Amino acid sequence: xxxxxxxxQRTGVSSSTVSFVLNDRHEAxxxxxxxxxxxxxxxxxxxxxxxxxxxxxxxGNTRMIGILGGDLAxxxxxxxxxxxxxxxxxxDYTLKLLPTPMGGNADSVESAVRRSSELRLQGAIGMHxxxxxxxxxxxxxxxYKYPLLLLDTRAPGSALPSVxxxxxxxxxxxxxxxxxxxxxxxxxxxxxxxxxxxPLRQSAFRATLQSHGLSLPDHxxxxxxxxxxxxxxxxxxxxLSLPTGERPTALFCMGDFIAMAAIQIANxxxxxxxQDLSIIGFADFAMAQFAxxxxxxxxxxxxxxxxVAARQILQICGQSGKSDASPQFDSCIEVPTQLILRGxxxxxx
Amino acid sequence: xxxxxxxxQRTGVSSSTVSFVLNDRHEAxxxxxxxxxxxxxxxxxxxxxxxxxxxxxxxGNTRMIGILGGDLAxxxxxxxxxxxxxxxxxxDYTLKLLPTPMGGNADSVESAVRRSSELRLQGAIGMHxxxxxxxxxxxxxxxYKYPLLLLDTRAPGSALPSVxxxxxxxxxxxxxxxxxxxxxxxxxxxxxxxxxxxPLRQSAFRATLQSHGLSLPDHxxxxxxxxxxxxxxxxxxxxLSLPTGERPTALFCMGDFIAMAAIQIANxxxxxxxQDLSIIGFADFAMAQFAxxxxxxxxxxxxxxxxVAARQILQICGQSGKSDASPQFDSCIEVPTQLILRGxxxxxx
DNA sequence: ATATTCGGCTAAATCGTTTTAGCACTATAA
DNA sequence: TTATAGTGCTAAAACGATTTAGCCGAATAT
Numbered sequence: 001x002x003x004x005x006x007x008x009q010r011t012g013v014s015s016s017t018v019s020f021v022l023n024d025r026h027e028a029x030x031x032x033x034x035x036x037x038x039x040x041x042x043x044x045x046x047x048x049x050x051x052x053x054x055x056x057x058x059x060g061n062t063r064m065i066g067i068l069g070g071d072l073a074x075x076x077x078x079x080x081x082x083x084x085x086x087x088x089x090x091x092d093y094t095l096k097l098l099p100t101p102m103g104g105n106a107d108s109v110e111s112a113v114r115r116s117s118e119l120r121l122q123g124a125i126g127m128h129x130x131x132x133x134x135x136x137x138x139x140x141x142x143x144y145k146y147p148l149l150l151l152d153t154r155a156p157g158s159a160l161p162s163v164x165x166x167x168x169x170x171x172x173x174x175x176x177x178x179x180x181x182x183x184x185x186x187x188x189x190x191x192x193x194x195x196x197x198x199p200l201r202q203s204a205f206r207a208t209l210q211s212h213g214l215s216l217p218d219h220x221x222x223x224x225x226x227x228x229x230x231x232x233x234x235x236x237x238x239x240l241s242l243p244t245g246e247r248p249t250a251l252f253c254m255g256d257f258i259a260m261a262a263i264q265i266a267n268x269x270x271x272x273x274x275q276d277l278s279i280i281g282f283a284d285f286a287m288a289q290f291a292x293x294x295x296x297x298x299x300x301x302x303x304x305x306x307x308v309a310a311r312q313i314l315q316i317c318g319q320s321g322k323s324d325a326s327p328q329f330d331s332c333i334e335v336p337t338q339l340i341l342r343g344x345x346x347x348x349x
Numbered sequence: 350x351x352x353x354x355x356x357x358q359r360t361g362v363s364s365s366t367v368s369f370v371l372n373d374r375h376e377a378x379x380x381x382x383x384x385x386x387x388x389x390x391x392x393x394x395x396x397x398x399x400x401x402x403x404x405x406x407x408x409g410n411t412r413m414i415g416i417l418g419g420d421l422a423x424x425x426x427x428x429x430x431x432x433x434x435x436x437x438x439x440x441d442y443t444l445k446l447l448p449t450p451m452g453g454n455a456d457s458v459e460s461a462v463r464r465s466s467e468l469r470l471q472g473a474i475g476m477h478x479x480x481x482x483x484x485x486x487x488x489x490x491x492x493y494k495y496p497l498l499l500l501d502t503r504a505p506g507s508a509l510p511s512v513x514x515x516x517x518x519x520x521x522x523x524x525x526x527x528x529x530x531x532x533x534x535x536x537x538x539x540x541x542x543x544x545x546x547x548p549l550r551q552s553a554f555r556a557t558l559q560s561h562g563l564s565l566p567d568h569x570x571x572x573x574x575x576x577x578x579x580x581x582x583x584x585x586x587x588x589l590s591l592p593t594g595e596r597p598t599a600l601f602c603m604g605d606f607i608a609m610a611a612i613q614i615a616n617x618x619x620x621x622x623x624q625d626l627s628i629i630g631f632a633d634f635a636m637a638q639f640a641x642x643x644x645x646x647x648x649x650x651x652x653x654x655x656x657v658a659a660r661q662i663l664q665i666c667g668q669s670g671k672s673d674a675s676p677q678f679d680s681c682i683e684v685p686t687q688l689i690l691r692g693x694x695x696x697x698x
Numbered sequence: 699a700t701a702t703t704c705g706g707c708t709a710a711a712t713c714g715t716t717t718t719a720g721c722a723c724t725a726t727a728a
Numbered sequence: 729t730t731a732t733a734g735t736g737c738t739a740a741a742a743c744g745a746t747t748t749a750g751c752c753g754a755a756t757a758t
Binding site: 369 | 713714715716717718
């Protein structure tokens with residue numbers, strides 16, 4: 001592979017000159033137009049490719065952002081990574097994936113965290129990390145002085161900046177929509193209780209109901225699971241087999257998959273959606289519009305969340321280089337959600 | 350950030366010694382156990398983190414594999430990347446994502462390809478690349494001498510090694526299953542005609558039907574779309590609104606989303622699935638089991654495909670370092686599919 | 699006539715590792 | 729007594745870029 005000195009030799013100038021030309025460093029050195037063209041032509045003709053690693057070593061800037069955690073098999077994670085990638089590449093940085101397999105156990109998190117330092121990342125984004133994992137990561141980042149940001153993760157205890165979706169608004173929109181349609185018996189199927197986000201969203205849901213003068217009986221809250229079928233099935237069955245007068249007329253599901261499971265069970269119990277039962281999801285995965293009937297849901301803009309996270313971490317990186325005034329960032333950016341009306345909601349009969 | 354010479358200074362030995370200890374290079378130099386322990390202790394205590402970039406520069410091995418193309422917002426791409434990642438990390442390599450946004454147009458492919466050389470990747474995996482993109486990539490890889498592998502992409506014209514799923518077998522399994530249930534009028538909804546995989550799978554489908562003595566009338570083949578709703582809807586409507594005696598009793602859909610759209614339309618036309626119509630998909634996305642009814646489909650093991658691809662490219666990288674006999678690899682590895690029985694198929698009535 | 703500036707370039711140090719060649723010393727062998 | 733071998737370590741040269749300091753001659757200013 002060609003190096004800068006090969007071009008220097010070929011054009012009869014020094015490596016410094018070649019470097020100046022290739023990087024357009026007018027401020028640093030004056031180069032005549034003739035020389036400039038000669039060098040440029042030679043580099044092009046010989047097929048020179050800058051060595052990113054060597055440059056990073058000399059300048060101390062790897063132009064690399066890491067993204068740690070998150071299971072790519074989940075559509076939302078893919079979308080967030082894609083968004084981050086788009087933003088990062090457009091700033092001529094690159095993105096490095098540091099997964100924490102096996103459900104993010106201590107060992108895998110530790111090795112990913114260690115690797116993030118070895119790679120001399122300029123900054124890192126942590127996704128879907130558990131409390132202890134965050135602590136580990138935060139300690140490492142502080143020790144080796146690179147900025148950190150949490151994505152799609154609420155860590156009330158931590159002072160780290162984060163990017164999440166605006167759950168509370170999304171939930172309020174959904175509930176208000178159902179209320180407006182005339183529903184008064186609205187139940188909730190949430191994710192697994194172990195999920196950190198579940199209690200937060202549950203209280204947002206409860207709060208919105210209360211603000212409309214509706215109560216939420218305990219048995220109207222069931223735990224499903226964001227990704228597993230069985231718990232969501234059970235939860236839906238529990239709610240939908242209540243006696244007719246007591247049965248909810250609308251179901252708010254904390255995830256699209258949960259909503260799909262609910263549709264299945266409604267069908268099994270001969271409840272027509274949306275005539276007998278309204279269902280609303282949360283996420284807007286690709287399949288939502290393909291569902292039967294198409295799923296009304298609260299869209300979380302995962303791609304945008306990824307973009308915002310990347311923009312934010314890049315800005316922090318840039319800032320910390322230029323000024324040493326402690327950078328002031330919103331510690332938590334909430335990306336708006338949007339209610340997507342499709343076919344699973346209607347007035348109660 | 351600490352360097353090796355800091356540890357050297359602290360322990361009163363040379364950098365070379367520290368390097369030997371840290372890398373367990375017994376073959377290269379003898380180090381007394383005393384010194385070894387001292388160095389190890391200092392490194393641990395001071396929190397030393399090797400500089401991956403500097404090492405790469407000296408050794409000429411970046412231990413980096415690239416993965417080019419593919420839209421992470423698609424579940425299958427996420428799964429393949431996750432699989433590749435798992436395998437690559439377990440060999441102490443890292444993975445670099447080089448997306449080709451905007452539908453992989455010439456510009457974005459060219460910049461991704463250029464970047465892959467600048468990063469001095471040891472090898473790269475290309476996913477879902479168009480013919481011209483492959484040509485571009487292949488030229489670059491040959492010029493700068495790194496191995497290439499195609500994933501989930503059939504490029505009959507190219508000599509590049511590739512990893513794909515065993516479409517033909519999967520399709521045969523599906524068709525035979527339907528045939529076994531008693532279906533004789535089996536229609537096909539494929540992806541968009543522009544998709545390279547579509548004609549290949551179409552002929553596999555046709556071949557299997559013929560081997561069972563069934564013909565495939567032209568109007569029994571409709572083009573849907575792997576990701577867009579409308580074309581699949583239209584295709585399904587065209588097939589399912591045929592007069593009863595002519596209407597297919599079973600639908601083979603070239604993708605799960607297409608199958609979902611078909612379920613929607615069957616429902617709209619008051620055809621009960623699976624009593625009036627059997628539907629079978631191809632992919633087994635996460636949502637398949639949540640569908641209503643749960644979708645019978647041919648599972649493609651995307652994660653495994655990613656793993657196999659990574660294993661393969663790592664092996665080629667290793668090989669080309671050690672022996673210079675031209676490495677002999679299966680130029681195309683086909684990962685098995687599996688028929689997943691759920692609720693959308695039954696005997697015709 | 700001398701000082702100053704400016705235009706165009708280069709030498710050499712540097713980033714943090716790895717690795718080759720070899721030094722100095724001791725122990726064993728001939 | 730002199731080779732030979734082995735033990736434990738180090739100096740210094742890479743790897744491929746960027747950057748600082750400075751050189752040399754010509755033009756301009758004083």
